[in-house]
Amino acid sequence: MDDNGKYTFCYPSKHANSLVQDGIIIKNNEHIKINVQRGKYRLKLIADKLVVQEKYTFRITEANLQANTMQK
Secondary structure (H helix, E strand, O other): OOOOOEEEEEEEOOOOOEEEEOOEEEOOOOOEEEEEEOOEEEEEEEHHHOOOOOEEEEEEHHHOEEEEEEOO
16 A cells, blocks of 8 residues: 555445444544445545554445455
């Protein structure tokens, strides 16, 4: 991953459950932006502001879908 890049995960959904950082539910902040627009759920991780040693997990329970990102 590019340390100065922005990463976006999109999945069509009316809603999604949560964004989880190492098992803890987190909300929008200056590092992570989450929004729903036109039936798509969008998550942006702003990489240059993330804690690089932590794993971030995005879950949509209704679709049985989980995506992970880990910076190394």
